[in-house]
Amino acid sequence: MPQECLIAEFTDVTSFRTALEVLEKSQFSERDVSLVTKSDQVSESVIGDTKDTKPASPPAGKTTGAATIAGGTLGAMLGTATLMGPMLVAGPLIGMAAGAAGGSVLSAIESWGVHRDVGKGYEERVRNGSQLIVLTGKDIDLSEGEQLLKTCGPKSLERFQPVA
Incomplete structure (x- = not known):
């Protein structure tokens, strides 16, 4: 069943x-x-109190070892993050992006109802310095996530329905 x-x-x-x-x-x-x-x-984006103070070096290969500077469950996701062009992707979106036509990170989320043009807009904003959190799940979970994220001052917060 497709998720929102x-x-x-x-x-x-x-x-x-x-x-x-x-x-x-x-x-x-x-x-x-x-x-x-x-x-x-990456080093600016991790959560937790255990941030490495050593200067960051470019990651080797396709996967970065950023878990060494991350604390917490979600921060640990960066340990399995994958570089896709100039972007770093962590979480379930990795597998979808790897299988997407042309390897476009956010075109992979079209099955969640994000139109290709909207995805390209997000990609451009990430290239210009924005950071994205993408939640997937059932309506009730996303409603809770939406309320929580509103309190954190996002520049934008958009919800998408899965493509039938």
């Missing part, structure tokens, strides 16, 4: 980190949450 999705866009790191902490405390899990950010924003 909710995309929250953040333009500042503090709000993004706060939103991740709020979701984690509200029992959202790695299977419900995907993150999309510029690859050079």
Whole structure:
């Protein structure tokens, strides 16, 4: 059964980190949450108190070892994050993006009702510094997630219905 999705866009790191902490405390899990950010924003985007103070070096290969600087369940997702072009993707969206035509990160979420043009707009905003949190799930879970994320000051918060 196709799931709905909710995309929250953040333009500042503090709000993004706060939103991740709020979701984690509200029992959202790695299977419900995907993150999309510029690859050079990884060290700024992690949650938890155990942030590495060493200078960041470029990741080797397709997968980065950012888990060493991440604390918490959702922050640990960055340990399995994958670079897709200039973007880093963590969470269930990784598998979908890898299978998407042309390898476009956000075109992979078309099955959640995100039109290709909207996905391209999100991709452009991520390239320009925005960070995304993508929640998937049942209506009631997304309603809770939407209310929680509203309190964190997202630049935009959009909900999408699955394509039938």
